[in-house]
Amino acid sequence: MSSFYQSDLARVHDQDFSSLARDAAYLIKKMATSDQKTVLDLGSGSGTLAGLLAAYGFDVTGVDYSPDMVELAQKKVPEASFIRSSIFDYEPPPCDIISMIGEVICYLFDHKSDEQHLGTLFQKLYSTLNPDGLLIFDFLTPDVATEGHLARRIIERANWSMFVTLDKDASGEILTRDITLFYKVEELYRRSQEIHRQRLYKKATLQGILEDIGFQIELLDSYGDEPFRTGHVGIVARK
Ligand SMILES: C[S@@+](CC[C@H](N)C(=O)[O-])C[C@H]1O[C@@H](n2cnc3c(N)ncnc32)[C@H](O)[C@@H]1O
Known part of the structure; x- marks a missing residue:
């Protein structure tokens, strides 16, 4: 594995780029029913979402590719468990809610980040989610501005x-x-x-893959107060 989000960038992300995770934590708390308690946070970064959800009473497992992020998260949120792995290699346990916050599925850190492997991952997540389970994630589309x-x-x-x-x-x-x-x-x-x-994914492509698997989809243009920028899309997929 190569190194991404090494220690300084991991700390900067933790310190100053946590607003998406904060909004997502609040949304998850609002959407979860009282018996939905287990969360798998894929691409858990420095553990901001895990920490907030643990404080709300959820039982959280985080998975991240970056060893520096995992180390930071373990120190910050000892009440959650963190595992270093690519989301494409990890075998997820049964759970009620799965989050992938902050364009996690788009990163090409792992060469498996493509449409085919993503389809396999979504299928695996569908199978492991408990009935009525939620998958919440966001991604970038080709509409993202680079000018x-x-x-x-x-x-x-x-x-x-x-x-x-x-x-x-x-x-x-x-x-x-x-x-x-x-x-x-x-x-x-x-x-x-x-x-x-x-990798930039078309909204209709991911929507089609998820619906074919059996998920019911809701598109989001924010997790909370901060609207996503053009070309950034959120999805809540319900089993
Ligand atoms: C923008 S950060 C978001 C972190 C966290 N979810 C948050 O909202 O603060 C993206 C994270 O995804 C992780 N990531 C990217 N590709 C991954 C992969 N294939 N498997 C596991 N984690 C991955 C990165 O290491 C990084 O921590």
Whole structure:
């Protein structure tokens, strides 16, 4: 496995990019019935969603590809369990709710991130969900903007600065996000760079795959207060 979301980027994500996970936690709490208590959080990152759901009384297992994310999550949320694995290799246990928050299915960290393997994954998740179980996730579509101010951005906070460029390939199916991070360590800044490639899925394609499996679908344009940007779509799929 190569390394993505290494320690500095993992910490920055945890510190300043958790609003989606926060909104999703609240939505899950609202949607879950009183007997739905087990959550499998695939692509659990630094454990923000797991921590909030554990505080609401859910029993949470998180799975993530990045060892640094898993380490952070274990320290932050000792009451949940975290496993390092690709979502495409993991054998999910029976559960009531499955979440994949923050474009998890799109990342090409694992070469298996394609339509065929995603179909197999959705089928596996359908089989393992308890009756009336919920699958909640979001993804990027080819409509995502890679021009204007989003194409080259500088984001700054007190202890880090990040330069991000976005680019779509000629087919419009692969997004490349080039991230250069300067993370403050005492009086100096430590530089790191990661290149994340993501597969863009058409809304109708994923909707079709899920409905063929037997899920009932609801499309979302936000998990809560913060609307998704153009080309970012959420789905609640009910078994
Ligand atoms: C944008 S972060 C979102 C993290 C978390 N869900 C949240 O909302 O804060 C995407 C996460 O997906 C994980 N990820 C990407 N591809 C994965 C894969 N194939 N298997 C497991 N985790 C994966 C990354 O390591 C990263 O932690």
